[in-house]
Amino acid sequence: MKPTLLSIANISKDFSSSGHRLAALDNVSLTIAAGETLGLVGASGSGKSTLSRILLRLLPCDAGSICFEGEDWLALNGASLRRKRARMQMVFQDPLAAFNPLASVAAVLDDPLRIHGIVPRDQRAGEIAVLLDRVGLPASYAGRPIRTLSGGQRQRVAIARSIATRPSLLVLDEAVSALDVTVRGKVLELLVSLQKEQGIACLFISHDLAVVRAVSHRIAVMDRGRIVETGHAAAIVAEPKSAAGRALVEAVPRLVTNPS
Ligand SMILES: Nc1ncnc2c1ncn2[C@@H]1O[C@H](COP(=O)(O)OP(=O)(O)O)[C@@H](O)[C@H]1O
Ligand SMILES: [Mg+2]
Incomplete structure (x- = not known):
């Protein structure tokens, strides 16, 4: 059994819009072991992105706690939070959309290396080449402007950027949903x-169980702000116990192993 890397306990978050309250997250708990991929799947609006934003400290929660690498993650702030952020990185649907489209791939990858002081200045170009190689892009791509890359290539650069700081955890929110x-x-x-x-x-x-199934060891199913089941990926797909799990399996015809 691998040690626990992340443990999210009883996270709740309400939103209030036009006078009524919505429980976007209701007592959400989950754990991820070191080196494990946990898939989080649920219909649109079930609260997945809210959870990822809370996890990444982009949004405060109302209640609950998060332990990451043995530390009280929600209690960190200032310099200690900035330092620790290197260990938990994110990949969004189109993370490079926020960048200047004229910026080069090298500039995008240089940022995290510089900000987090990962390697000395004179080794950064070499490190960028290593990162590009790791995500299957030629080193010559370093000089290309972001806008000249295809969607898949941009997402490879985003993944290279996310691993540049040598994180122990990647949070990927609908990271492949825009790709064909x-x-x-x-x-x-x-x-x-x-x-x-x-x-x-x-x-x-992801909202797509087929995609989650392809990469995950375990899967947690989310429905209206709650985790309704968690289990080994194959077991959830073969025999979902929750109504939400069954609906997600039925939404992907090729996953149905025993059609009646
Ligand atoms: N900033 C916000 N203000 C009000 N409601 C929000 C806000 N962000 C999300 N919500 C609501 O919270 C619920 C969960 O949204 P979200 O976490 O984006 O779901 P998912 O990522 O699973 O599609 C939805 O009903 C959404 O409309
Ligand atoms: Mg979302």
Whole structure:
């Protein structure tokens, strides 16, 4: 049994909009072991992104606690939070959309190396080449502007950026949802190989059970702000116990192993 890397306990979050309250998260708990990929799947609006934003400290929660690498993650702030952020990195649906489209791939990868002081200045170009190689892009891509890359290539750069700080956990929120099927398959293969080679744990979030199934050891199913079941990926897909789990399996015809 691998040691626990992340433990989320009883996280709740309400939103109030136009006078009524919505429990976006209701007592959510989950754990991820070192090197493990946990898939978080649920219909649109079930609270997945809210959980990822709380986890990444982009949004405060109302109640609950998070222990990450043995530390009280929600209690960290200032310099200690900035330092620790290197260990938990994120990949969103189109993370590079926030960048200047004229910025080069090298500039995008140089940022985290510089900010977190990962390698000395004179070794950064070499480190960028290593990162590109790790995500299956030629070193010559360093000089290319972001806007000249395809969606799949951009997501590879985003993954390279996320692993630049040598994190123990990646949080991927709908990271392949915008990619077409063939490219998506390749990016999923890349994630699985990175996870195997480098032992990086992942919280892999998607509304699509087929995608989650392809990369996850275990799967947690979310429904209306709650985790309604958690189990080994194969077991959840073969025999979902919750109504939400069954609906997600039925939404992906090729996952149904025993059609009646
Ligand atoms: N900033 C916000 N203000 C009000 N409601 C929000 C906000 N963010 C999310 N919600 C609501 O919280 C619920 C969960 O949203 P979200 O976490 O984005 O779900 P998912 O990522 O699973 O699609 C939805 O009903 C959404 O409308
Ligand atoms: Mg979402």
